[in-house]
Amino acid sequence: MTDTVEKLDYSTTLYLPQTDFPMRAGLPQKEPEIVARWQKMGLYKKLRASAAGREKFVLHDGPPYANGNIHIGHALNKILKDVITRSFQMRGYDSNYVPGWDCHGLPIEWKIEEKYREKGKNKDEVPVNEFRQECRDFAAGWIKIQSEEFKRLGIEGDFENPYTTMNFHAEARIAGELMKIAKSGQLYRGSKPIMWSVVERTALAEAEVEYADVESDMIWVKFPVAKGPEGLRDAFVVIWTTTPWTIPGNRAIAYSSRYAYGLYEVTSAENDFGPQPGEKLVFAKRLADESAAKAMVTFTFLRDVKADELAAITCSHPLHGLGGGYHFDVPLLDGDHVTDDAGTGFVHTAPSHGREDFDAWTDKARELEARGISSAIPFPVDDAGFFTVDAPGFGPDAEGGAGRVIDDKGKKGDANERVIKALIARHALFARGRLKHSYPHSWRSKKPVIFRNTPQWFVYMDKELGDGTTLRSRSLSAIDATRFVPAAGQNRLRAMIENRPDWVLSRQRAWGVPIAIFADEEGEILVDEAVNARILDAFEKEGADAWFAEGAKERFLGNDHDHARWHQVRDILDVWFDSGSTHVFTLEDRPDLKWPADVYLEGSDQHRGWFHSSLLESCATRGRAPYNAVVTHGFTMDEKGEKMSKSKGNVVSPQDIMKDAGADILRLWVMTTDYWEDQRLGKAIIQTNIDAYRKLRNTIRWMLGTLAHDKGEEFAYADLPDLEKLMLHRLAELDRMVRDGYDAFDFKRIARALIDFANVELSAFYFDIRKDTLYCDAPSSLRRRAALFVIRKIFDCLVTWLAPMLPFTTEEAWLSRNPGAESVHLEQFAAVSSEWRNDALVARWHKIREVRKVVTGALEIERKDKRIGSSLEAAPVVYVADPELLKALEGEDFADICITSAITIEPSEGPADAFRLDEVAKVSVVPSLAEGRKCARSWRITTDVGSDPDYPDVSARDAAALREWAALR
Structure with missing residues (x-):
């Protein structure tokens, strides 16, 4: 062996990943550059x-x-x-x-x-x-x-x-x-009670209103019977309302012929202003006792009051004579909107101040006119929330000027208290109290609205x-x-x-x-x-x-x-x-x-x-x-599920996320959340997405580095090793899922599947297995060339599938791989062949991976107990008693699949102390150390290290690769 070879640094002979695509994304700096590029081009x-x-x-x-x-x-x-x-x-x-x-x-x-x-x-x-x-x-x-x-x-x-x-x-x-x-x-002009913002001085539609809890005055009011059947003419009909200010607008009382009503007499009273012993009052029977308790009185039941008797009653207004007004009759009207789950069973009807009131009043207009009762609807409150002349005793001529329901700051005015005092002065108040309930507010000003009769332009619904x-x-x-x-x-x-x-x-x-x-x-x-x-x-x-x-x-x-x-x-x-x-x-x-x-x-x-x-x-x-x-x-909440609010200090702004982490991190959060429901967002959740992004980016980076050695060679499907066919099958499956997911607007499903594919099936399985082949095999190796072909297909699919979700990262990756390209966003999703679907192969590989799971489980214990450092130090014996599993392993380099230097498969149950997994039956593993010497280039331990005299410290496979490497130089 020459001195040159003796001194050779084997790391320079490996086909390790080479890429300028950085591990650290630097998205806050990189993304604005990409935006500028898109605009320029x-x-x-x-x-x-x-x-x-x-x-x-x-x-x-x-x-x-x-x-x-x-x-x-x-x-x-x-x-x-x-x-x-x-x-x-x-x-x-x-x-x-x-x-x-x-x-x-x-x-x-x-x-x-x-x-x-x-x-x-x-x-x-x-x-x-x-x-x-x-x-x-x-x-x-x-x-x-x-x-x-x-x-x-x-x-x-x-x-x-x-x-x-x-x-x-x-x-x-x-x-x-x-x-x-x-x-x-x-289109028509009509006069109806509509939601009115006193603060904004305009009508509001339902879409401009939100509801918030408020505490309101509630009152029970006695209406004296003016005309009616014998025995009821000296009685009172009692209504309940949470809007005392609407009493001046009262024109009728609604009841329901579906409910039972009764006449009651007060037998004792503990109040200062309410009903006194001897007074007779009409209530829905179900609500009488509850109403009596509110007024701190006791009742005696006198008799039932029939629906036809109620229909014959006309009351006087409880404010009769105040300010020279309220001299009209107040009829009782049968109404479907009346309930007996709260109140008195009688509904105060002010057609100027409520839709149901308006409908009940206008539906009976002809009948009322026939009875000599005017069906005109008053305008008791103006656009600023003040009482008008249609509210005698409270309007501009009243002592102290007009009362006001709500002022232009959205604060409660004095209207309720004025009305309540006037009712007390006329001995017309049965009881009063406070009630917490949901009430409409303007979503812009966040202030309460009122229902107010006013001429407006409407579109008919019916x-x-x-x-x-x-x-x-x-x-x-x-x-x-x-x-x-x-x-x-x-x-x-x-x-x-x-x-x-x-x-x-x-x-x-x-x-x-x-x-x-x-x-x-x-x-x-x-x-x-x-x-x-x-x-x-x-x-x-x-x-x-x-x-x-x-x-x-x-x-x-x-x-x-x-x-x-x-x-x-x-x-x-x-x-x-x-x-x-x-x-x-x-x-x-x-x-x-x-x-x-x-x-x-x-x-x-x-x-x-x-x-x-x-x-x-x-x-x-x-x-x-x-x-x-x-x-x-849905809407975005903080990490505790609470509404974001400046006063709480829990607002997360997109500008801050982009400045600290980048827009693609924010986009990844959107893609991985159940956006159809309310979502949560905060520092911990952002960090989770940063971690997921890093793993995904490193997968893309590894592919880019590996593909630096790709010559663009194409392969017929039939010529590929089974492991490569398995990965192409997964691409075909994912392609259908991705397209269906985008059609269904189900982005979480896509993002989760692609992240898991990158982390579990690529990084932790396929790439892990093929790294030795890709780094160490000779350029002529079929297995290496096939792997590069498949990684190229995986890269094209994964990056184009992710491009709508992570436009900056995929653009950077695509241009790194294809320097002459304009943009990944001008591409279509990578083509996937129907030939790649291979269910029989998947079924066989499922069995192979089950056996592999037992091997990796056994080696993990060996590594944990420090009997081995790397799986390449192992040469386990695998006992397989299941004929189907044995058949699945035929023809496969199982040591390569398990990333060991050698492996032995025995068709038997294996010794009692062998390693087993409960979920994989009839498979056991006995770990052992690999025999031979460690290859100085690939680090595999084999018995053929030194078999080539020119390369005495590497395996025969690596020696052949070195000769080809030297020849290409």
Whole structure:
């Protein structure tokens, strides 16, 4: 042997992994570089060009509000959308993501008003279009900021040309949709009790309301019977309410003919202001004792009161004569909404302040008029929460001025106490107390709302539309035709549509799309195509500001209509109508999209928000939903499952996660969580994802290093060793699972399967077995070449499958492997041959791995007890008594599979003290040390070390590899 060979460093002869792909990801620094590269190369346009002519897949973006930095909910939402659009793009579709923003509405108005207040300016003194321009500028500024924040998350889309609800074309189309609804007779002006925000001075829809627990006054009130059957004329009917301030609006009492009622006499009393002995009162029998306890009195039951007797009763108002008012009769009305599980069995009915009250009153309007009772509905409370002249004794002429229900800071006013004192003064209060209950609040201001009768513009839910359908029936049919993920969303949205009232569209604000119609005093709407065309043309060119410009009425009406008769509606549209119309000016009007969308994805709160308003708007104008599928996600809680709150200090921001760990870590968290439910997030959870990411990255890194030696050789499937065939079978299985998982929006299933594949089947099994072959075999080795071929296939599959989920890491890995490529995101999922499916092979390898499990178990004890250091020091004897297992092992290099230097297989039960596993029957192992010398190159212990005189310290296999290595040099 020459001196050169004697001095050879064998490590330089091994085909060890070689790659510049770093072990430490450095994502916070690397990711912005990749974003900049994508922008410089115009990745979005390249994606569109590469997908030209393909079938479109459209996820329509629900618009976030343009008024602040993004939070973790935004990040979750946008990452999910990005994964969906990328996954369809990489599976043969033209999957174009167009981001959008909701720009109109109260939160932005508030911000501008706050600026005014700081400067001592009054909003009402500023020209409306000047104010609107400030709102527009504010929204535009935040759109720019949020766009950059979304791109930093790795979101790819048309950020150069997004949709916004304040775009002139969008405002014209929104107004046009309203005109369609008006023309079809679905729009009407009505006076109904609607939820009203005193703080925001506007009507609210259900979608703008959330519920919070409050403690309220509750009172029991005595209504004296004025007319009725003998024996009841000197009695009182008692009602219960948690809104004392609504008593001035009382016009009736509801009862139920389903329940039993009785007449009771007070026999003793311990209260100062309530009922006294001798008073007679009517209650539902089930609730009488409970009511008596509340008033600290005792009752004697006198007799039953029949339903027909109740129907014949008319009461006096308990505030009769106060402020010169309340001189009307208060009838008793049979109502289906009455229950006997709380209260008195009688329901205080104030049609100005409740939907059920309103319905019960209006349903009986003709009957009431026939009895000489006016069915007019009062307006006892104004838009600022003050009592009006329709509440005598409490309105502007009352001592001390008008009482107030809620002030403009959202604080409780003095209305309840004033009403209670007036009732006590008239001996009309039966009892009082306090009650904790759930009450509606504005989700923007977080302040309580009131129910208030006021003229508004509504869309009918139940008006027949000329084809045998109503908006409600159309919407319910559309829900049935829509796919919901998770499926429970269907029932949730259906229940909301089944029970919702008419859609109140009008808002008494300035920043939004106006209800661009003309109406007369009776509420009749002017339907004139020429007028509408002038309005829409102006909106296209000037935006909705045209409606508020000086001379707008004259400009739009022209000379064809009586300007004195037709009034220009000044209310703006509910912003949910804006966002509910995005499908029109985005999906329909953009040639790079299509209508309807394949999928809408938002948080589960959007069943009452965007999913809901989009459904109603589309069904009103097009007869079907604007989406084929609806996917919902839950909300992000802290690690304890508590709601994130600045005051608690438990808020996790996406910006902080990206700064410390990187966007791909945040995306991996999204991919591995049950996003359909509420999720948890905190430092420990992020660390768990960092650890999982490191293992996955190291698997990719090892493949890249190993493939540095790959010559790109192709193999016929039949020529591959069985272990390589097994891995190709797993790729075929995973390919089906990955594609099905992306179709089902089941990302956790995909992520978990690919992480386990990388950690368990690749790193801990296949790669572990093949490292000796890959590092030590000669380049001509069939087994080595086949392994490189299969690793190349694994890399291509794994990286493209993961690309929608981890766009930065997979881009870095792909370009490291393919320096001349443009982007992994311009690729399709790697092709997988159907030939690779081999169930018979899998069944045989299952048996091989069962036997291997016993061997590795035995060697682990040897290693633990320090009888061996490495498994290559072992040459175990494996006893196999199961003929099927023996047959499975035939033809396999089982020592290679077990990573030992040698192995002996004996067809017998084995000695009693052999190592066994309970779960693998008829297999036992007796460990022993390998015989021979340790190869200086591969570290295997074999008896043929030194058999080649030129290489006296290596095995025959390694000597042959060294000769080939030397020849290639």
